[in-house]
Amino acid sequence: METRIMEQNILNTIKTELINGYKEKQHPFRFFTLATFNGESLRQRTVVLRNILDDFTLLFYTDARTPKVTSIQNNSTVSALFYNPNSMIQLQLVGNARLIKDEEKLTALWNEIGEHSKKDYITQLAPGSSIKNPNHVSYNIDKHHFCAVEVIANTIEYLQLKRPNHLRILYKKDESNNWLGQFLTP
Numbered sequence: 066m067e068t069r070i071m072e073q074n075i076l077n078t079i080k081t082e083l084i085n086g087y088k089e090k091q092h093p094f095r096f097f098t099l100a101t102f103n104g105e106s107l108r109q110r111t112v113v114l115r116n117i118l119d120d121f122t123l124l125f126y127t128d129a130r131t132p133k134v135t136s137i138q139n140n141s142t143v144s145a146l147f148y149n150p151n152s153m154i155q156l157q158l159v160g161n162a163r164l165i166k167d168e169e170k171l172t173a174l175w176n177e178i179g180e181h182s183k184k185d186y187i188t189q190l191a192p193g194s195s196i197k198n199p200n201h202v203s204y205n206i207d208k209h210h211f212c213a214v215e216v217i218a219n220t221i222e223y224l225q226l227k228r229p230n231h232l233r234i235l236y237k238k239d240e241s242n243n244w245l246g247q248f249l250t251p
């Protein structure tokens with residue numbers, strides 16, 4: 066196959082798999098590792114992929130009081146790592162994170178969240194605060210700290226371990242927002 070077609074086919078597969086990631090509960094791309102750097106220290110954590118737009122913008126939800134939010138406000142450059150152990154595919158996205166500020170959009174997202182899951186955003190104490198007993202967490206009734214964050218991807222690095230040859234491709238967005246892939250030595 067012509068390499069340009071191959072590279073575009075793989076990009077389409079990446080898109081489909083990320084869509085499956087947020088739509089299918091059991092899909093390994095449902096979760097990704099988000100890395101942030103606040104200027105002093107690095108921190109990584111698992112988050113749930115909530116959506117992906119046409120241009121590979123990712124969406125995740127968090128509590129506005131978490132360190133990742135402060136970190137993103139100081140330095141918007143983040144990395145998102147996905148791994149599928151079944152297909153041995155790794156994706157490393159690097160991009161810029163942005164907190165969604167549009168109140169209407171935020172309310173619409175908040176209203177879609179199940180009642181039980183809303184608990185993640187309504188603790189009285191900020192996430193990470195010390196508590197005496199893990200069964201004694203207090204929740205607010207009428208106040209939440211829901212925060213939705215978009216990650217606008219600038220590069221996507223794809224790696225699949227397979228025989229006879231591993232496959233590694235670096236995709237970058239050009240000035241017209243087209244994704245161009247470059248095969249790399251694995």
Ligand SMILES: Cc1cc2nc3c(=O)[nH]c(=O)nc-3n(C[C@H](O)[C@H](O)[C@H](O)COP(=O)(O)O)c2cc1C
Nearest residue numbers: 096108110111112113125126127128131132133134
């Ligand atoms: C399976 C799994 C899914 C998680 N999903 C989220 C999520 O979608 N959003 C979130 O803020 N934290 C999520 N967490 C918790 C984070 O990994 C992290 O502990 C928390 O957000 C605090 O992060 P921070 O202190 O680095 O900001 C998840 C943890 C696990 C184990």
